[in-house]
Amino acid sequence: MSPHEAPAGHAPDPVTAPESLPAAVLWDMDGTLVDTEPHWIAAETSLLGRYGAAWSHEQALALVGSALPDSGRVLAEHVERSTGVVLDAGAVVDELVEAVIAQVRAAVVWRPGALDLLGALGEAGVPCALVTMSYRNLAGTVAAMLPGAFSVVVAGDEVERGKPAPDPYLRAAELLGVDPGDCVVVEDSPTGVASGEAAGAHVLACPHMVPIPAAPGRSRVASLAEVDVAALGRIAAGRPLDTVPVG
Template structure:
């Protein structure tokens, strides 16, 4: 493990859907199209209930709404449909690319931690590399590469392991309840930026209800230092 100074952020771990890119409407549209093609009904409330979930858990919900396909078939269809929409337009979240660029310029390692499948993560990473003019992430952990998806801690623990740092020395940025739960359980300093689904204030994480627009690296470092000062680490 690398040995950062006590208050230094060793790495920044990024969620993707809803945090870096506003792809949740794309997922919701794909889910609705699939359910209705099987004669079922899919409401906005149904779609909101899947935000941040692992894909296999989401597939099980779609099956309960009448989709007569295997989980893998559902995941493939949804991923293909979302990627078709991304090919037309990548819906970046305000401030996310700017913050990522600042983190990269500071030489701080980064990882993408998403419950989307790897090919979609690679597509977003490629778009980010084009935007930033260089590598966006030092590691990627995707939903089809973990045994226990968010809200379990495995995705964030795996990301820290790939970067060679302790999860407790990392800052994770998340937008959903399952994602925040995963990052907190892994022991990271967690910054919550809710978007489609509100999150309550909680001592377990730093809440930024207005998102990442205008948020810089100093804010991440301050959240990490505050957590250390509160004795929440080790």
């Protein structure tokens, strides 16, 4: 018997047995992979300000993670209530997307730990998907900065129902040919977390601009720099972790 073989009838040593891996990791983009939320807030504030409508930081935070058509409607209705000016919600979204694309092209800011974790997943052979409520033109801009990192990109203008509905993550799992229940979703907003959980995936929340409460089965970390591939494997196996300080 080879010195590396376990005796017949004995399980492998749990210390040396390889960790299981997620079938796939499904990444949110804005606020999770790229720090674009300040760009969205700045674009909203600028657009509304041109019409004389005030827009508070708290109002902006309420839209974090939302589907863009929903955000466009909220903003258009806010301008009409505040000033009487009627705006087309679709045109509002188009302007916001173009403004954020310009900001990303000028200077992209990656979230701490995100690129290292993405690279480690690639080395481990774990497929990744980018699942975002941003439209394809913005999602494609970001994905092109990381060639080969994502096997699939699902954008907000390619699903009938956006987050918090499960459709975006279900679509990503379908395109990858994996069961959502074997995947880990990485998110930064309550809306995105709700979408991942509704899809039946294991969710790792890394709160950024909006707090995410603890919940049974939900994993939370203060930074993706705390996470490695083995940790994602444990999450996918139903062993959640939570390192976010209480209070």
